[in-house]
Amino acid sequence: MTTPSAADGARPASGGRAPSPAATSPAGRATQEPPLLELRGIGKNFGPVRALSDINLDIPAGKVTALVGDNGAGKSTLIKTVSGIWQPDHGQIFWQGRPVSLHSPKAATDLGIATVYQDLALCDNLDIVQNMFLGREPLKHFQLDEIGMELAAKKTLADLSVVTVRSIRQPVGSLSGGQRQAVAVAKAVMQQAQLVILDEPTAALGVTQTRVVLELIDQLSSRGIAVLVISHNLNDVMSSADRIAVLYLGRLAAIAPVEDLDTASVVELMTTGRSDRTHPVAGRAAHASSPLGSGPGSPAGGGMPGGDAMGYHRGEAP
Amino acid sequence: MSTETHQPPESAEHGDDLAAEAAQTAAPEVLANSLGEYTRMQLRRIRSGESGALPVTIGLIAIVIYFQVRNSLFLSPGNLVNLLIQGTPFIVLGMAEVFVLLLGEIDLSVGYSGAVAAVIMAWAVFTVPWWVAILLGLATGAVFGLVFGILITRLRLPSFVVTLAGLLGLQGLMIVLVARSGHGPGGSIPISNKYIDDLTTGNLSPAAGWIVMVVIVAAAAAILLLRDRQRRAAGLVTPPVSVTLLKIVVMAVAGIVVVLVGNADRGTALVALRGVPWVVLIVLGVLVIWTVLLGRTRFGRYIYAIGGNAEAARRAGVSLNLIRTMAFVLCGLTAAIAGILLASRLGSISTDTDGGQLVLFAVAAAVIGGTHLFGGHGKMINALLGGLVVAAIYNGLGLLGLSAAATYIVTSLVLLAAVTVDALSRRGASPT
Numbered sequence: 001m002t003t004p005s006a007a008d009g010a011r012p013a014s015g016g017r018a019p020s021p022a023a024t025s026p027a028g029r030a031t032q033e034p035p036l037l038e039l040r041g042i043g044k045n046f047g048p049v050r051a052l053s054d055i056n057l058d059i060p061a062g063k064v065t066a067l068v069g070d071n072g073a074g075k076s077t078l079i080k081t082v083s084g085i086w087q088p089d090h091g092q093i094f095w096q097g098r099p100v101s102l103h104s105p106k107a108a109t110d111l112g113i114a115t116v117y118q119d120l121a122l123c124d125n126l127d128i129v130q131n132m133f134l135g136r137e138p139l140k141h142f143q144l145d146e147i148g149m150e151l152a153a154k155k156t157l158a159d160l161s162v163v164t165v166r167s168i169r170q171p172v173g174s175l176s177g178g179q180r181q182a183v184a185v186a187k188a189v190m191q192q193a194q195l196v197i198l199d200e201p202t203a204a205l206g207v208t209q210t211r212v213v214l215e216l217i218d219q220l221s222s223r224g225i226a227v228l229v230i231s232h233n234l235n236d237v238m239s240s241a242d243r244i245a246v247l248y249l250g251r252l253a254a255i256a257p258v259e260d261l262d263t264a265s266v267v268e269l270m271t272t273g274r275s276d277r278t279h280p281v282a283g284r285a286a287h288a289s290s291p292l293g294s295g296p297g298s299p300a301g302g303g304m305p306g307g308d309a310m311g312y313h314r315g316e317a318p
Numbered sequence: 319m320s321t322e323t324h325q326p327p328e329s330a331e332h333g334d335d336l337a338a339e340a341a342q343t344a345a346p347e348v349l350a351n352s353l354g355e356y357t358r359m360q361l362r363r364i365r366s367g368e369s370g371a372l373p374v375t376i377g378l379i380a381i382v383i384y385f386q387v388r389n390s391l392f393l394s395p396g397n398l399v400n401l402l403i404q405g406t407p408f409i410v411l412g413m414a415e416v417f418v419l420l421l422g423e424i425d426l427s428v429g430y431s432g433a434v435a436a437v438i439m440a441w442a443v444f445t446v447p448w449w450v451a452i453l454l455g456l457a458t459g460a461v462f463g464l465v466f467g468i469l470i471t472r473l474r475l476p477s478f479v480v481t482l483a484g485l486l487g488l489q490g491l492m493i494v495l496v497a498r499s500g501h502g503p504g505g506s507i508p509i510s511n512k513y514i515d516d517l518t519t520g521n522l523s524p525a526a527g528w529i530v531m532v533v534i535v536a537a538a539a540a541i542l543l544l545r546d547r548q549r550r551a552a553g554l555v556t557p558p559v560s561v562t563l564l565k566i567v568v569m570a571v572a573g574i575v576v577v578l579v580g581n582a583d584r585g586t587a588l589v590a591l592r593g594v595p596w597v598v599l600i601v602l603g604v605l606v607i608w609t610v611l612l613g614r615t616r617f618g619r620y621i622y623a624i625g626g627n628a629e630a631a632r633r634a635g636v637s638l639n640l641i642r643t644m645a646f647v648l649c650g651l652t653a654a655i656a657g658i659l660l661a662s663r664l665g666s667i668s669t670d671t672d673g674g675q676l677v678l679f680a681v682a683a684a685v686i687g688g689t690h691l692f693g694g695h696g697k698m699i700n701a702l703l704g705g706l707v708v709a710a711i712y713n714g715l716g717l718l719g720l721s722a723a724a725t726y727i728v729t730s731l732v733l734l735a736a737v738t739v740d741a742l743s744r745r746g747a748s749p750t
Contacts, residue, residue, distance in 0.1 A: 106635070121633045123626030125694035126619075134623055135634030143614040147552045154554075169555070 034097030043090030069247030114188030124173030178209030405709025411680030412701030422693025427484030429673025432657025463650020467643030506668030521593030625693030
């Protein structure tokens with residue numbers, strides 16, 4: 001996404017209202033590895049309800065992508081589709097450029113997609129090491145390899161600069177919310193996750209704890225791990241994300257670098273699905289860049305009308 | 319832990335502390351270099367709800383002192399050995415309960431599972447070698463556990479109800495089996511096999527008692543020291559040497575006391591009776607094997623995980639149904655051990671066996687010992703300590719000539735005290 005992002009940045013400067021999408025596309029493709037995860041035309045119906053329709057989204061490695069949207073916008077559905085809990089009805093998922101089928105949570109985990117849910121899925125009665133290795137404990141002489149586990153857990157926590165934990169042999173139930181989040185993330189990292197999905201990681205945290213988690217997110221992306229964060233807290237999103245994807249009623253209302261958006265425009269996108277008060281060009285360009293980044297299979301971007309910001313939806317619809 | 323606010327690394331006023339703490343990420347636990355520090359850490363653990371075996375140990379000591387003051391026979395070797403043998407069913411059934419209590423389940427049927435297992439053994443020993451009979455009895459208990467486990471996991475029935483049905487049904491089965499056996503008079507099957515009798519009534523020779531004790535203590539000490547050394551070699555936090563040595567000393571003293579008590583003559587004026595009973599070794603063996611299973615294997619780890627957060631365990635790929643069913647199988651198996659030991663002590667198995675009372679004492683033993691009723695917390699040693707408490711009350715009140723009613727009432731009060739201690743310490747632990 002670096003190239004499209006750079007292009008996004010260039011467009012407002014040039015003042016051009018309708019840059020040629022086609023011009024950036026080949027360049028972008030030529031110099032760019034395929035993004036870690038690409039969603040192409042993802043749709044999901046629950047009976048007559050269209051929870052998701054025609055989602056085109058790239059998740060590049062080493063970037064923090066925030067996924068925002070009002071309640072019912074489809075955030076959870078999208079996350080669950082990526083983590084293999086639900087299968088999309090339409091569209092295709094590419095992992096490192098290859099089409100994949102995420103037919104089960106295990107399939108997603110095996111690829112390297114780790115999802116840290118709100119309830120964290122930690123056992124309060126087990127200590128940090130035991131939680132980090134739960135379900136994949138190494139054995140030595142037919143017994144649990146406690147020393148090996150403790151060393152590996154210690155190293156992962158140290159790599160992530162999680163220094164506030166007093167003892168990695170204390171039960172997780174005695175940790176603060178931020179520390180628990182850190183343990184859950186460290187667990188994902190230790191399992192060699194390449195994409196870490198965080199579901200409302202700061203929802204229940206105080207100010208300092210939130211800062212700890214945001215730093216952890218930075219750590220992840222600086223290690224080349226792709227991060228997808230769902231959050232309601234726009235301050236956190238603005239301070240930690242590289243890119244923001246806004247969902248509105250099951251559609252991708254916008255995907256743009258964080259520099260091109262401000263809180264007001266994001267709120268507007270979340271609540272109305274469009275924003276015409278800020279950077280209309282940037283917003284639209286960013287939007288246009290999404291299908292462009294996809295390359296083959298997504299001609300929609302080319303057919304994008306050059307109208308005002310209202311074009312968000314129309315542009316996406318096939 | 320719970321009361322502290324963790325500063326982010328950049329907060330200036332805590333810079334030094336944090337640097338120190340960061341350095342300790344390599345060894346994050348506050349390194350206890352001395353006995354004093356270790357004691358303080360333990361106290362903090364207790365305050366944070368990980369009281370473990372401490373309250374029950376203190377309670378046991380208090381109960382022993384009380385009964386000894388009231389009746390000086392209480393601590394006589396003869397009575398102590400008697401107490402140990404009396405306590406065996408409570409202890410072993412308590413261990414059976416630990417498996418399912420850790421999952422947050424309960425098994426009300428263990429008393430009669432054990433009794434039916436004993437009936438099968440008593441029946442079989444007329445025709446097959448004693449050890450085959452014992453294996454058949456053990457298998458019986460395991461099968462009951464398997465059936466309950468399958469009903470509970472596959473049909474998602476509550477364990478309380480399934481095993482309550484088991485309690486009733488197996489009591490009926492026991493009565494039918496004893497009546498149909500056609501052995502002996504009335505409602506009992508006599509067991510006249512020397513080996514099975516010796517499980518509880520046989521004793522080691524005094525010399526053998528010392529040798530076995532020394533071997534066990536030496537092996538345990540070697541394991542403790544070796545584990546410490548491996549941890550130290552890996553650069554991990556290791557308990558201070560003084561603490562490990564203290565543990566070894568405590569084990570050695572306990573071993574010496576048991577052997578001294580066992581080897582003292584507790585016979586009559588005519589016949590000397592001395593030696594550590596076999597049953598002590600059997601209970602110890604069960605304790606060690608189940609402790610290793612719970613503490614050092616994936617199966618054990620998953621039991622704790624399911625008891626703590628079943629959803630987390632499921633997401634981690636743990637097969638909940640398999641582990642739960644296995645726990646009930648092991649519970650039934652352990653119940654069968656208890657039933658066989660009970661039959662061995664009584665020399666027969668009769669329809670009077672009160673499995674309903676046994677199971678209540680067993681759950682009481684596990685909970686008094688510190689096992690949590692809602693899963694996730696507890697160890698096998700808790701059942702041993704809790705079982706000793708129950709046995710001490712049972713035995714001591716008997717010595718004082720008090721009625722069965724008093725035993726029930728006192729046991730209930732101790733049980734209430736135990737859960738109160740647990741609940742209070744846990745309240746202090748609730749995270750911020």
